[in-house]
Amino acid sequence: MRRLAVAFLMLGALTGGGVPASGAGPGPGALGEEPTRGAPPLADDRRILHVLNRLALGPRPGDLERVRAVGVDAWIERQLHPETIADAATERALATLASLRLSIPEALRDYPRPEPKLREKLQAGQLTRQEMMELYPPEKRPFRITAELQAAKMLRAVESERQLQEVMVDFWFNHFNVFAAKGDVRWYVAAYERDVIRPNALGRFPDLVRASARHPAMLFYLDNWLSARPDFTVPAGGPKGGRKAGLNENYARELMELHTLGVDGGYTQADVTEVARAFTGWSIDRPQTEGRFAFRPRMHDTGEKVVLGHRIPAGGGQDDGERVLAILTHHPATARFIATKLVRRFVADTPPPPLVQRVAATYLSTDGDVRAMLRTIVAAPEFVSAEAYRAKVKTPFEFVASAVRALGATVDAQGAFDLARASAEIGEPLYQAQPPTGYPDRAEAWVNSGALLARMNFALALARSRYPRVAVDPGSLVTGADPRSPDAVLDRLLAALVAGQASAETRAVLTGELTNPQITRLTAEDRGPASTDVATLAALVLGSPEFQRR
Amino acid sequence: MNRRTFLRCGACALVALGGPPRFLVRTAAATAARGKVLVAVFQRGAVDGLSMVVPHGDPAYAAARQTIALRPPKRGEADRAVDLDGFFALHPGLAPLVPLWESRSLAIVHACGSPDTTRSHFDAQDYMESGSPGVKSTPDGWLARAVKGLPQPKASPFRAVALGPILPRALQGDVGAVAMASLDRFDVRAGDTGARGGFEALYARSVSDLLSGTGRETLEAVKMLRSADAARIPPANGALYPRGPFGESMRQIAQLIKANIGLEVAFADMQGWDTHVGQGAEQGQLAARLREFGGALAAFAQDLGDRMADVVVLTMSEFGRTVVENGNRGTDHGHATAMLALGGGVRGGRVYGRWPGLAREQRFEGRDLAVTTDFRTLFGEVARSHLGVPTAPLFPGWTPSRPPLGLFA
Numbered sequence: 001m002r003r004l005a006v007a008f009l010m011l012g013a014l015t016g017g018g019v020p021a022s023g024a025g026p027g028p029g030a031l032g033e034e035p036t037r038g039a040p041p042l043a044d045d046r047r048i049l050h051v052l053n054r055l056a057l058g059p060r061p062g063d064l065e066r067v068r069a070v071g072v073d074a075w076i077e078r079q080l081h082p083e084t085i086a087d088a089a090t091e092r093a094l095a096t097l098a099s100l101r102l103s104i105p106e107a108l109r110d111y112p113r114p115e116p117k118l119r120e121k122l123q124a125g126q127l128t129r130q131e132m133m134e135l136y137p138p139e140k141r142p143f144r145i146t147a148e149l150q151a152a153k154m155l156r157a158v159e160s161e162r163q164l165q166e167v168m169v170d171f172w173f174n175h176f177n178v179f180a181a182k183g184d185v186r187w188y189v190a191a192y193e194r195d196v197i198r199p200n201a202l203g204r205f206p207d208l209v210r211a212s213a214r215h216p217a218m219l220f221y222l223d224n225w226l227s228a229r230p231d232f233t234v235p236a237g238g239p240k241g242g243r244k245a246g247l248n249e250n251y252a253r254e255l256m257e258l259h260t261l262g263v264d265g266g267y268t269q270a271d272v273t274e275v276a277r278a279f280t281g282w283s284i285d286r287p288q289t290e291g292r293f294a295f296r297p298r299m300h301d302t303g304e305k306v307v308l309g310h311r312i313p314a315g316g317g318q319d320d321g322e323r324v325l326a327i328l329t330h331h332p333a334t335a336r337f338i339a340t341k342l343v344r345r346f347v348a349d350t351p352p353p354p355l356v357q358r359v360a361a362t363y364l365s366t367d368g369d370v371r372a373m374l375r376t377i378v379a380a381p382e383f384v385s386a387e388a389y390r391a392k393v394k395t396p397f398e399f400v401a402s403a404v405r406a407l408g409a410t411v412d413a414q415g416a417f418d419l420a421r422a423s424a425e426i427g428e429p430l431y432q433a434q435p436p437t438g439y440p441d442r443a444e445a446w447v448n449s450g451a452l453l454a455r456m457n458f459a460l461a462l463a464r465s466r467y468p469r470v471a472v473d474p475g476s477l478v479t480g481a482d483p484r485s486p487d488a489v490l491d492r493l494l495a496a497l498v499a500g501q502a503s504a505e506t507r508a509v510l511t512g513e514l515t516n517p518q519i520t521r522l523t524a525e526d527r528g529p530a531s532t533d534v535a536t537l538a539a540l541v542l543g544s545p546e547f548q549r550r
Numbered sequence: 551m552n553r554r555t556f557l558r559c560g561a562c563a564l565v566a567l568g569g570p571p572r573f574l575v576r577t578a579a580a581t582a583a584r585g586k587v588l589v590a591v592f593q594r595g596a597v598d599g600l601s602m603v604v605p606h607g608d609p610a611y612a613a614a615r616q617t618i619a620l621r622p623p624k625r626g627e628a629d630r631a632v633d634l635d636g637f638f639a640l641h642p643g644l645a646p647l648v649p650l651w652e653s654r655s656l657a658i659v660h661a662c663g664s665p666d667t668t669r670s671h672f673d674a675q676d677y678m679e680s681g682s683p684g685v686k687s688t689p690d691g692w693l694a695r696a697v698k699g700l701p702q703p704k705a706s707p708f709r710a711v712a713l714g715p716i717l718p719r720a721l722q723g724d725v726g727a728v729a730m731a732s733l734d735r736f737d738v739r740a741g742d743t744g745a746r747g748g749f750e751a752l753y754a755r756s757v758s759d760l761l762s763g764t765g766r767e768t769l770e771a772v773k774m775l776r777s778a779d780a781a782r783i784p785p786a787n788g789a790l791y792p793r794g795p796f797g798e799s800m801r802q803i804a805q806l807i808k809a810n811i812g813l814e815v816a817f818a819d820m821q822g823w824d825t826h827v828g829q830g831a832e833q834g835q836l837a838a839r840l841r842e843f844g845g846a847l848a849a850f851a852q853d854l855g856d857r858m859a860d861v862v863v864l865t866m867s868e869f870g871r872t873v874v875e876n877g878n879r880g881t882d883h884g885h886a887t888a889m890l891a892l893g894g895g896v897r898g899g900r901v902y903g904r905w906p907g908l909a910r911e912q913r914f915e916g917r918d919l920a921v922t923t924d925f926r927t928l929f930g931e932v933a934r935s936h937l938g939v940p941t942a943p944l945f946p947g948w949t950p951s952r953p954p955l956g957l958f959a
Contacts, residue, residue, distance in 0.1 A: 014572045114879060123835050162551030182672055223670075250673075254686070263687055279557055334588060395759060427729070434672050434719075435686055447760050449707055449768040450729040450736070457739045464743075498660055510749045536743040543749055545756040545765055 028098035056163030058402030079164035104291035121204035150420035158400035177438035192217035205368030206329035222249035228299035252276035262337030278320035335363035393443035396426035412465035415469035486514035573609025585890035593867035595824035599887030607637030610908035643840030646848035654899035674868035679719035690723025699939035707771035780809035789853035792845035862894035885918035
């Protein structure tokens with residue numbers, strides 16, 4: 001193996017490709033390079049592949065031809081209006097995941113929390129683990145809600161025709177992140193994605209901020225439900241009666257730092273305190289049985305507030321919070337921050353400043369219309385520049401989904417649980433980002449040894465049908481190619497997996513691998529190949545450096 | 551001459567010209583110097599420092615805990631806390647650590663914790679791992695920043711390793727830290743397909759950037775680990791690791807150290823410290839966790855033998871637990887806890903830090919052990935004295951207001 005690997009380096013040197021230096025310095029197409037305006041635009045098929053990699057979770061076999069047939073601009077316009085795209089098959093596949101459709105009170109009822117008394121009995125030996133399991137079977141445990149949500153996310157990413165919608169749901173959930181394993185969030189998280197993120201994913205940014213601000217998942221995750229005027233004492237009678245509650249700045253700070261203005265958005269600690277005062281009383285009604293938004297006037301600080309120079313007069317009540325949200329969502333720093341994050345997702349880790357400026361201008365002129373901002377991005381020369389092509393490293397979620405799509409595999413809800421586990425093994429357990437920053441959208445966060453090995457191993461396991469509930473048939477990808485002609489098989493495979501857009505380097509290595517007797521099995525007389533191991537070749541493509549990029 | 555023969559000769563020529571990969575050469579040099587190693591251990595869930603290192607000399611201790619207080623130590627009686635200095639005692643589950651205390655390899659810092667008052671596990675872990683209490687937007691972890699400050703340039707792909715499937719917050723950052731579920735799973739699982747060589751060729755052939763550079767290093771690391779056969783190195787000196795994931799992690803960290811492949815910073819977690827219900831005293835839930843914890847640390851020290859002179863184990867937990875026992879014979883989220891430093895040049899056999907006392911008026915908010923040593927003081931001292939790392943970048947925006955603990959000679 002080593003022999004062949006090194007030998008191809010030699011071939012590269014002979015053909016002028018050069019031997020790559022060891023180490024990880026920047027190079028062509030490396031991270032953080034800024035596309036310059038006026039760089040050559042991508043040729044048509046490359047542009048289609050680029051769009052499928054950025055606005056969708058990668059192409060399926062045949063997608064290139066389908067987009068070419070309708071025209072790439074028409075395809076994008078349809079994706080911007082997911083409600084016009086039929087997606088009944090995906091909805092049918094999701095039907096077995098019951099928790100997705102439950103209201104919060106139903107989830108709290110159907111997935112009861114284990115009683116502490118039982119845990120005590122278990123530890124004291126008065127109850128066996130088996131007896132405990134019978135009382136709380138795995139399909140009734142609260143974690144099941146998160147597990148089904150993870151499976152649904154993978155299933156939609158692979159199967160849904162509304163690809164841009166899935167990309168944007170991923171993007172906004174991450175922007176307004178909640179951690180599914182923090183306390184009561186586990187019962188709220190499915191409703192949060194369904195009712196807050198999904199309906200607004202291609203809508204208006206201010207609606208996203210408003211909807212997240214009053215959802216119990218966010219109120220719990222960032223502790224605002226506990227935040228009260230400084231002199232508030234919990235009324236006697238309840239378990240925490242008599243305890244002093246006070247101002248909790250957690251939500252106020254993250255609202256400005258992570259949701260709207262950005263860390264350099266020009267606010268001060270005084271603004272954080274004032275915003276926290278404005279949101280006192282935004283709380284949760286009976287978190288363990290109802291889990292509904294409630295405004296609690298007795299916890300609210302009724303005094304005047306001054307936020308970023310705007311005066312909010314005393315006595316505003318619940319409206320104080322609404323006024324803060326209006327101030328923040330109309331702020332130019334918010335336009336710049338949201339534009340920066342969108343351009344980072346769709347163009348490059350280091351967003352080109354001129355494009356950020358134009359997207360921010362779109363934000364301000366359209367009151368934060370997500371569709372309008374996306375149109376500005378995809379029309380930009382920076383988006384279709386050669387520098388942007390394959391410049392982004394896929395997140396583990398994007399990688400898993402794109403590999404399954406590339407193979408033309410189909411997956412049901414059961415298989416989707418396995419894919420969610422694969423995403424976790426590669427470093428991104430879905431809905432489990434603990435910090436409010438969500439998962440990072442930069443290559444450095446995802447590129448490490450263990451994670452890369454996990455990607456190669458996933459590619460191998462997937463292509464070699466080691467995921468029994470994900471239907472994969474690499475052989476079908478090369479139907480029609482003469483099995484005795486390895487070059488023809490490879491051509492057909494690359495056409496299916498990467499729309500034929502493999503780099504010269506990748507193609508050269510794979511061509512070389514065709515002479516590997518473990519990949520192309522020879523006849524006894526060594527007169528020519530008898531058959532080619534398409535599954536392993538496909539695994540090499542999916543595990544290659546090129547396929548880690550989009 | 552057929553194609554294969556040509557390729558084989560080409561390969562020979564290249565090896566003759568190029569030699570082995572750069573970092574392999576550097577690793578050999580680093581190995582000769584037998585670098586220092588820091589092993590950070592996170593007790594997730596907030597360990598009860600008052601049961602781990604018992605302040606039996608504090609008059610308020612026993613009264614605060616009707617059913618879960620440990621009985622005062624008594625020489626020669628088994629299943630009792632082991633006295634350390636007349637005031638503190640080790641939980642009997644940590645008895646395997648007593649010889650290390652006596653040989654002055656083990657130091658304890660009590661009433662140690664975060665200046666931030668959150669009682670949320672997730673916030674407090676985040677603050678401790680990012681090294682920035684109260685600030686959530688710190689992008690990288692304090693250990694990653696420590697790795698950046700190590701005196702030698704990156705010498706080995708195994709320089710910073712976390713045992714576990716994901717990289718902990720403490721090691722996140724641009725330092726190429728490896729997260730591995732286990733040594734024997736750190737491999738390309740290709741069966742007899744020939745894919746390993748294929749991946750090597752793909753990553754060797756692609757342009758030089760972070761992704762393919764890491765890929766090349768990874769595949770070299772896989773080979774390095776295979777040829778060092780680290781996963782087969784048996785425990786030495788009769789060391790017996792307790793069963794369970796934490797013992798496994800420590801056993802594998804010892805294998806990486808003994809394989810001499812350039813490990814400098816390692817990280818392991820242990821779960822199960824959130825003892826709200828039925829905590830127990832000399833026996834019970836917490837005692838079982840402490841036996842596994844103490845047994846694994848003691849086995850690790852025994853396994854490494856003389857090599858422990860180059861290794862420091864530092865334990866931490868996000869906060870401690872309430873002084874007073876709750877209504878479920880357990881304890882709730884508190885403030886300060888106890889942390890251990892073991893090995894290397896640690897001046898052990900001493901409990902460091904000022905003891906704030908357990909009487910109600912001495913407690914933090916009337917309920918918790920107060921913090922008298924900022925965890926950053928401890929972490930910073932270990933990083934500077936043991937690893938030779940400058941401490942300023944470790945904890946952004948913080949300058950120590952107290953003199954150092956003097957943990958190292």
